[in-house]
Amino acid sequence: MANETDLQKWFIGAIDQGTTSTRFLIFDGTGNPVASHQIEFTQMYPQSGWHEHNPEELVSSVEECIEKATEAFVGLGHQISDIKAIGITNQRETTLVWDWETGEPLHNAIAWPDTRTKGLVRELKGQEGADDLQQICGLPLSTYPSSVKLLWLLRNVDRVRDAYENGRLAFGTPDTWLLYRLNGGKNKNLFVTDTTNASRTMFMNLHTIQYDEKVLKFFGIDRTKLHLPKIVPSSCPDSFGTIAHGALKGLRVTGCLGDQSAALVGQQGFSPGAAKNTYGTGCFLLYNVGEKPVLSTHGLLATVAYDFGQQRKPVYALEGSIAVAGSAVKFLMNNMGFFTHSHKISDLAATVDDNGGCVFVTAFSGLFAPYWIDDAKGTIFGITQYTQRGHIARATLEATCFQTKAILDAMEKDSGHKLSLLAVDGGMSNSELCMQTQANIIGIPVDRPAMRETTSLGAAIAAGFAVGVWKEFEELKQINQKGRTKFEPNIAQEDSAKMFKKWSRAVEMCRGWLDASESGDF
Structure with a gap:
């Protein structure tokens, strides 16, 4: 176990590519951020319920944040060579497609809150085999996972369908796209995703941690026509390649986690029963259930919490997602x-x-x-x-x-x-x-930490584990523990119950505002 003085001299970069902004932070080995830069990027709403991002802007925002934060880091008297590795964390379910041969994006990224697939989801729910999906991949059929977004693109965008029919269609979530581009695009053709992100596509079997043929067949996906990224552990010294350009050229990327998994890791939620709630664009509550998935019967998702490889088993979580926070x-x-x-x-x-x-x-x-x-x-x-x-x-x-x-x-x-x-x-x-x-x-x-960049910290922890900055979860117990604030309940339980009852009534009253003949695009 490294001592604190050594840890303060070891640094890890963290790319945090979120729904509305991108940031790059550099943490020391004690979990303190020493330099950072953040950029908000364009949100596109071409129609009611549609939400898109420009794939090139996702990349350029990451590159600019890396340059600016690194410049600040060097300005503090540090050396770039002090940075041991980089981790990446990203908005999940957001769907990107590009040409496998040219590397050119074929459409804007469809962001995770996008609801254009409502009608498609209704159709899929009536299809044979729909009831089996959640048992295989942990997710219910909804507008949320990447699978239905990809299916919408295949049905509605000629360029995407043509690339698919010609075997040239590459599909990925933001982690895959960013890793592909940061590694040099088609020159290197690095094409991977980590277990946590793959578990959000609805294509991965939660039990085998592999793409599931039955699920792909349900969505009408032909594996010979679609390039799917290789699934690898979230912490790995050699799966995620190296930065091809810029100030950190040659530096290894060794960690990758979907943003909500990263926040659980950043909050040290390593024991079954630990839970965290992240209040971002949406709101995401993850509850560690240990090394076997718990399939929900009460409207939650089953997902991979994190997968640190090196003979460790993947750890699973129950997740509750709130679209709007x-x-x-x-x-x-x-x-x-x-x-x-x-x-x-x-x-x-x-x-x-x-x-x-x-x-x-x-x-x-x-x-x-x-x-x-x-x-x-x-x-x-x-x-x-x-x-x-x-x-x-x-x-x-x-x-x-x-x-x-x-x-x-x-x-x-x-x-x-x-x-x-x-x-x-x-x-x-x-x-x-x-x-x-x-x-x-x-x-x-x-319980709220003083340093609330826990999502970025989680990415840094995954990267640090792969290169030996930390070797056991026990070593992380003191990270980000100073200055935490605890809010204790201060009203009677009966009052709280009354408030919640009123909320539940309001939820029931807003049900069915749209009927089946309406797309909701107004």
Whole structure:
């Protein structure tokens, strides 16, 4: 085990390519970030319910962040040679396609919250074999996984279909695309994904950690026509290649995790029963269930939590996904003009004592776990002439907290264990009011670290394990433990139960807003 002085001289880079921004951080071996750079990139909404990213902008944003953060790192007196390796973490399910021979993207990336596939999902649910899918890959049929996004592209975009018919179609999630390009694109043709990202495509068998022929056949995918990336462990010294250009040219990438898995690793959720909730664009609650998958009967996903290779077995998690969290705050800011900076939502919410009878079901993309209601739309109940902006701001924060409670209740039913503590991170966790509300609604303490870049830290940990900065999980116990804040529930359980009952009623009332004949594109 390395001593602290050595660890402070060892550095690991972490690429964090999220839904709305990209960042690159450089951590020392004690888990402290010493340099970073972040860029927001373009969100494209060509039609209602559609959400796309420019594949080239994803790459250029990563490259720019690496250059700027490295420049800052060197400016602090460090050497580039002090950086031992790089990890990568990324938005999951977002779907990219490119020409295998030229490396050219064939369409914009379809981002994970995109709901254009609603009609397609309804059709697939009626297909023979639909009921078997979740047992194989842990995910229910919804607009969420990459599989239905790829199928939509094959059916609706001529260039994509032509490339597929000619055996030239490459498919990947953002990790695969970025690793491919950072390694030099078609010159190197590095084409891999890690287990956590592969488990989000709906093509991977959760039990064998391989692509499943039965599932591919269900989606009508011919393996001889589609290039699927090789599945490798999340921490590996030689699977992810090396950076081909720029300030970090020649440096190895040795870790790769989907962003929510990375956050669990960054929160040191290495024991069965550990759970974390990340409040980002969406909200994602992961619960470590150990070395065997637990298939949910209460509306949750089964997924790979992390896979550190080297004779270790993959570790699995139950996951609850909330489509809209921070994006609801952005909606109040950008669409409604409630405030000019997203962190101001807490100030506005604090201008009132409660939600004034308002309940905001933020179903902008339908409702995800544990409800899986595709035909819901965002709805505010309880508006009267008394309602002020502060009430709506408070109801917006509460929406995420209520959905988190619904997921925790489902996890308790699936696992047979009640959680005693919830570790939190992500943008909305900065709000004291939101975290206190969360503790009150779930009735257990909420534990927030002082350094909240846990997703990036998780990528750095995966990379560090592969090159021997750390060798055992035990060595990570002290990382990011200083200055944590614990929010204890401070209202009566009966009051909390009443609030949740009202929320549950609102969810039922927003069900079925769209009928089957409507696409929802209005």
